[in-house]
Ligand SMILES: NC(=O)c1ccc[n+]([C@@H]2O[C@H](COP(=O)([O-])OP(=O)(O)OC[C@H]3O[C@@H](n4cnc5c(N)ncnc54)[C@H](O)[C@@H]3O)[C@@H](O)[C@H]2O)c1
């Protein structure tokens with residue numbers, strides 16, 4: 001049985017994962033952390049990570065970017081593997097993630113779904129052919145009106161995946177309103193739409209002369225992220241220090 005701490009337990013994803021774990025005999029949430037108190041849980045909840053002294057094998061995090069620094073410090077101090085799913089981290093935090101990965105097991109992924117992680121691989125081969133043929137690359141992402149970060153972590157991860165296949169030669173363009181000039185060939189445009197209850201849509205557009213290829217992932221429920229996070233937690237518990245991602249979980253057949 002894997003013992004898990006749910007960081008951000010009273011949020012939307014925290015509650016989706018609480019329900020998934022309730023029905024899974026291989027994993028148990030032994031404690032939660034959340035400053036918001038308006039939710040009843042079957043496990044003890046602490047208002048900050050430092051207060052939690054419950055024995056555990058892994059932490060799963062879906063909280064807020066501002067909470068990630070203290071979470072990483074805690075995981076190093078307690079030698080706890082961490083599945084990091086919160087998006088919108090700044091450069092200093094991304095550096096701290098790398099440093100933490102030298103001391104404990106860290107699995108960071110902007111999207112825990114099988115579909116998006118498969119799309120990342122498909123994009124690499126498509127980009128190599130299409131960018132060489134002069135196709136322009138644009139990404140449009142759509143999310144619900146409660147999302148605070150933009151563009152989504154997934155849109156950035158998709159762009160990174162494409163850029164890796166193209167020898168890191170592309171710049172990301174988030175805003176075209178401040179200049180009057182044609183798009184550069186070596187750029188990936190990234191646009192964010194926010195509205196209603198859209199769970200998550202990511203569309204990658206390869207636009208060439210007289211033809212367009214669109215590769216799109218649509219999330220119809222948050223449970224796809226929750227299932228991926230729970231499988232990642234089972235995978236990561238007991239792993240040595242290092243940086244892991246969802247491809248490792250998928251490859252392990254989880
Ligand atoms: N990687 C993925 O697959 C994936 C999928 C969905 C959401 N996310 C990301 O996960 C994060 C949370 O998403 P959500 O929809 O559940 O948001 P949410 O706002 O519904 O929930 C976040 C919860 O974190 C809590 N929180 C705030 N500060 C905290 C702290 N210091 N310690 C512990 N908890 C704290 C909030 O009170 C809230 O209950 C976002 O960054 C989102 O982009 C990632």
Ligand SMILES: O=C(O)C1=N[C@H](C(=O)O)CCC1
Nearest residue numbers: 087110111147152153154200
């Ligand atoms: O609902 C969110 O917030 C999501 N955030 C992740 C992102 O920023 O990519 C994954 C999709 C849902």
